[in-house]
Amino acid sequence: MIVILNLDAADAQVDGLRRDLESRGLIVQDIRGESKRVLGLVGDTSSVSEEALQRVDFVERVMRVSEPYKLSGRHFHPGDSEVALPGGVKLGAGHFAVIAGPCSIESEAQILSIARDVKRSGASLLRGGAFKPRSSPYSFQGLGLDGLDLLKIAREKTGLPIVTEIMSIQYLDVFARDVDVIQIGARNMQNFPLLREVGGLGKPVLLKRGLSNTLDELLQAADYVLMGGTPDLILCERGIRTFETATRNTLDVSAVPALKKRSHLPVVVDPSHGTGYWDLVYPMALASAAAGADGLMIEVHNQPECALCDGQQSITPALFDKLMRAIGAVRTAIEVN
Amino acid sequence: MIVILNLDAADAQVDGLRRDLESRGLIVQDIRGESKRVLGLVGDTSSVSEEALQRVDFVERVMRVSEPYKLSGRHFHPGDSEVALPGGVKLGAGHFAVIAGPCSIESEAQILSIARDVKRSGASLLRGGAFKPRSSPYSFQGLGLDGLDLLKIAREKTGLPIVTEIMSIQYLDVFARDVDVIQIGARNMQNFPLLREVGGLGKPVLLKRGLSNTLDELLQAADYVLMGGTPDLILCERGIRTFETATRNTLDVSAVPALKKRSHLPVVVDPSHGTGYWDLVYPMALASAAAGADGLMIEVHNQPECALCDGQQSITPALFDKLMRAIGAVRTAIEVN
Amino acid sequence: MIVILNLDAADAQVDGLRRDLESRGLIVQDIRGESKRVLGLVGDTSSVSEEALQRVDFVERVMRVSEPYKLSGRHFHPGDSEVALPGGVKLGAGHFAVIAGPCSIESEAQILSIARDVKRSGASLLRGGAFKPRSSPYSFQGLGLDGLDLLKIAREKTGLPIVTEIMSIQYLDVFARDVDVIQIGARNMQNFPLLREVGGLGKPVLLKRGLSNTLDELLQAADYVLMGGTPDLILCERGIRTFETATRNTLDVSAVPALKKRSHLPVVVDPSHGTGYWDLVYPMALASAAAGADGLMIEVHNQPECALCDGQQSITPALFDKLMRAIGAVRTAIEVN
């Protein structure tokens, strides 16, 4: 940790701070420059609060040199992690998997039809929202437990493991029993009690990056989950909030290599939420694969009669099928080269 | 709601969409421009999903004309709301109140000393963190229920109503029984199950704006709380995440008048978290008061021996006292003019 | 154009506004909803100022329905544009080209060596900074006209057309005479006098997106250039400014398909500035190609003795060579599929 002081800090004050830090077992190196004085702290700084240091009035700035995360970092786990799922599905450490399915589960016919379609095209996992986080309380909030039951039926009929989002610790038991990969959504990335509890269930977890969370914060959130005991954690980039309005979010494709540099955990990308426009999903899925993602999470819809609900839509099963072939080709291209 | 279509949409397709919308009781007005065609939907559009419309392939963009919030909006409640608290404290509708106290509760001596100091200077409510949301699992997470007990002691000795943050539905009962104003933190602004549950306790609630949430989203989150039944809701601006690194967050002071234009709810500002630097708290507290805030939430620390933990710190009781007088003067200045 | 009014606007006022708009040749459609009233303006709204309308006190919001750009838009030019450069190089409309070279031109040996290396690996154009826009006046500002001379030597020896940045109208003549593709940098994207002048030189132009400019603003800036008369304009995504600090900028790969949807102009991506870390350039170059970019702009450095200046660096010619092969493979993968 680096502590930058004002040059006009009185020596007695700096000595007091120094003794305080040394009493915590740290070695303090003092560097005096022309306009600043810097203390370099060596040792286990995890007990030192950056915020408390920042409040000391002759301290200008505090910079953490070591990563703020541990369990999710490469430093403690140099090799890539692999998440093994029911049905022999693997993700990470060279294994690429596509998670596909509708945004919300609407009916048995809908989820079954889509599940069969995406399986045929090569998807490895089935997604579907049962509990939906909605900005507006007046929007459809998902079918809840009924939706989960429909998802289980689709798993039974297709063999695809299922991924769905948990929104509250109220349903921990149900999710532990019924769900193959428990998703923590972007809005809950820093719902720390939920992270802890879900990490303690022993089930694989998919953790989405928050709308305005840095990669460092994502990896600290990952540490909350991993501390619970589960080793099976998948990170998911799903777009960040920026000033741009041509897309719903800005999909941060560079998060893939930047995360993989820092962490051993597999990284998947959700271009559907990440862009918000169905015609951007296809190119951005390919871009994510080319950038080295370990998997993709893609919304696929079928064609009901009703024009409004879902018609002429987003990624249809036919377009998804075409996309799966293109993804395969891109994967081959980057593996060979 | 305004639906912008591509000019090359086939008439049959547009007619299908139109019939679909009309079957939901909406009146559809068709406007054909040179390069776009626009459908204006009149009626109760709350059952129409913007996202579903957006997915229709000849739809370019969907714009909601009416506000996405109801209960928190001025349209349904033109006058200002007033939140009445124990001890005769009022906030909103012309009543200004300052909430002060330490970031974290550390000991009985600490919270008592600060509580007495801030009361003497004119604070109306006591704040103090018992459960602390922390980006890092390795940071101090607060004293939890023990912290809450200390806060209650401080309330008993000073008469100040207490404000503290709830992080999980696990503690709903305790908060309902023991806390005067239940705070929902920025990271939980879109923890919808928590919003609903807290809104159902019948206790006053203070809802902080999320780090990257728009005012529209804040007011929708407010609707989640108000739907639970509580009428006593205070909104809190606490800084948003931007590219600027000179401050920890960018305090959006303009959120005060922008929220008050849209909503009847009282708005307070937290310049401590909003700026992250103690020497910016004083000017930004005054700025917030001048912008028309109904109150302020300010971290105040006392001076323990330990230089590191908290020493030579942030807003001391002495500076807070000076600040309270300046706030009073600014309030008088804007009320007279 | 859609003008949203308050419901409490007096009829006489709205009639006045309406007459005013109609006197400009617009057809005004009036839609009355429950909580808002909307005027839909049909006709040529280019003479109507959104800002002026916004200031009318009973107007709540103004939304432009048609795109704010013309010459750069697909509406006026449905097919893809192709930019033809000296030496038979083409970019756009199916032609993919890589622009490579050092950040700054340092010496004849440096630029010549790199030019030969990148040509051998398949680059089509040579880039190199002669005039460098620097946040700090204390940083190296480039070799200026001397740098341009070195670049010309490299062109003569390799046959590669050259791309370099213009920073001031002072050098219009020199650039018109000596440079094959005139680059307008991110910081000058809204330097409107420069855009106009450069657009009048009859030379191909490469226009970089500003750090915090929307795609709509980029295309309006493109219109400034195109209005000058040049038909040969290349757009360049080079990263936008967000809250994330793990990368220098956030490379908005989705800008590629989003721009190509809106505009006929070719789009290239600069992953070097876009990420700021050499080890992210390789994956992000592939991602950009997979997303459908028409070209790439990549910084390549050679290995001088001096460790500090440039050593053990960024993309070396060897890594660039490997990258070019991978890009080719990804291009083939997406073209076949």
Add this chain to the structure above:
Amino acid sequence: MIVILNLDAADAQVDGLRRDLESRGLIVQDIRGESKRVLGLVGDTSSVSEEALQRVDFVERVMRVSEPYKLSGRHFHPGDSEVALPGGVKLGAGHFAVIAGPCSIESEAQILSIARDVKRSGASLLRGGAFKPRSSPYSFQGLGLDGLDLLKIAREKTGLPIVTEIMSIQYLDVFARDVDVIQIGARNMQNFPLLREVGGLGKPVLLKRGLSNTLDELLQAADYVLMGGTPDLILCERGIRTFETATRNTLDVSAVPALKKRSHLPVVVDPSHGTGYWDLVYPMALASAAAGADGLMIEVHNQPECALCDGQQSITPALFDKLMRAIGAVRTAIEVN
């Protein structure tokens, strides 16, 4: 400067870098932590490029400890600067001044009427746009030199010094001769050739913060101007670009105390552009004054017959008059306290 290395950097490599740095006259202090190694560079690091260091492959991160600006910094000029203008107007170092006038100059009658009104209410300087930077080439670009002539007439009749924006070095002579305070707009904050040239005219300059520029970048841009020779520079906060759409920009009021902490230069705030909504200008002007701004820049419009152009508008002279009194009261409140 602090250079953070990977622990796996070979000693020979680090020694090479170290020798390189020492050969530039720097003292290098080596700190080895558990997971990182840090080099602290003491001495004049202005010749060391952060970017070059960042490219060294065993370097993880480079952090500048001293401020990147000099002439504008308090370190070199501890006291507040005061800008003296014609007519005895002063700004900074305790002197508060309001700059008011229309967005664009439209006619002699318009500018004269507004100039007289704002003078009567206590404004010290007259603003008015002659050259207007416009995102769209299809928007009104200002009256140009004719507008400047009208502004000069208004100065002659009222005695108010005039402030107007320069957009190109083409008009340096005219501005040097005719304008009292030369404004550099937000879009030109990093138009470095313009900064240099304007700084060399010996005229007071008002430099607006760019839409997405940090305070560090603003102060570096200020250094470009000050290096030209002019000592009279005023900084202006005018709103930054964020995700929020309820306001046109997010006015960063905290930039006022944050800039004044770092710099001796006076800081004014433009709440008109900063918010984009006339009804937010009043409260945000007061907030800026309360935060310690040295002045304000406010758009004032009068009431022409035409409803559309400008009618029922923004800040009218009457509202401006009321605002000036409120500003005075707030200024008194913060000066006394």
